[in-house]
Amino acid sequence: MRLINLKPGRPLAVFLALLPFALAFLAYAVASQIRLEANAADKLLPAPGTVWDTAVRLTTEGDRRTGRILFWHDTWASLQRLGLGIGISAGVGLIFGLLIGLLPLMRSFLAQFVAVLSMIPPLALLPILFIVFGLGELSKVVLIVIGTLPFLIRDLSQRVLDLPEELLVKAQTLGASSWVIAIRVALPQVMPRLIQSVRLSLGPAWLFLIAAEAIASDLGLGYRIFLVRRYLAMDVILTYVIWITILAFLIDWTLRWVSRRYFPWAGAGL
Template identity: 85%
Template structure:
């Protein structure tokens, strides 16, 4: 039997899924043990127990000066910025994706412009955004929008173009206007793709958020990571990195569930 025809059973699939994670944990534990055996004061690879104790302390203990648990305040601040940036990008991307995909005039007018914008490295614009919008919340949100919006527009407009032409012709035959075609024909086809596009843009969005928080912020997950790096507090950094990864996974899982719940007719990969 060829390898391409071998499908794992459910238990084997779960085992194979967990195996890389277990391998990373074991490799880290071995590396930490070797370094700490050579130098007990080594800070580069703290023991897993040290990382766990630090995580418990960060999650449960309040800051002495402010009286707040900074871990949760950092999380809330970053999630607010992320949600606002992604939400604005999704809305604008949906509107322009529909317009470019459905209207040939808009396609000729904006398609190449958006394509050129998507080539600009968003992080290169960060100093400009700080100058124009200041060092507050607005510049961080704008960076996420600037970094994710061109991709969303291009992806969604292409999906609209791929809507079967027969559906649009039938709608016009029944007397539907361009507005009705956009809302009743193209939009339902576009929503599952919008969720998928948002899922794909979450990785870059986290990158832009952490970069902005690291440079100009006094609260947030990225700010805290870059604040403690000067003390080589790898246990704190690893705790925050693991937490960011878990948050990203949970958001992605929620979006995937949303797609399956409300758009079960969409293709299986969404």
């Protein structure tokens, strides 16, 4: 039997999925043990137990000055910025994706402009955003929007363009207006793709968020990571990095569940 035809059963699939995580943890534990044996004061690779104790402390103990548990306040601040930025991008991207994909005039007017915008490195615009919008929340949200919106527009407009021509012709034959075609024909086909596009945009969105928080913020996951790096507090940094990874996974899993739940015919991808 060819390898491409071998499909693992459920137990084996679960084992194979967990194996890379176990190997990565084992590799880290071994490397940490080697460094700590050579130098007990080494801070580069703290022991897994130390990272766990730090995580418990960060999530349960309040700040000595304010009494607030900063870990959860950082999490809430970052999720608000991320959710607002991605939400705006998804809404605007959906509208312009439909317009460019359905209307030849809009496609001629905006397609190349959006393509050029997508080539601009968003982080290069960060100083400009801080100058124009200040150092508050708006500049961070705008950075996420600028970084993800062009991709969403291009991806969604291409999905509309890929709709079977006969589908649009049949709708017009039945007397559907452009508005009805957009809402009743194109939109249901585009919504699953919107979810997939948002999933693909989450990685860059987190990057832009962390970068903005690291440069100008007083609260947030990225701010805390770059604040403690000056003390070489790798146990705190690793705790925050692991937490960001967990949050990203949970958001991605939720979007995949929504896609499978409401658009089972489209598939949810990986």
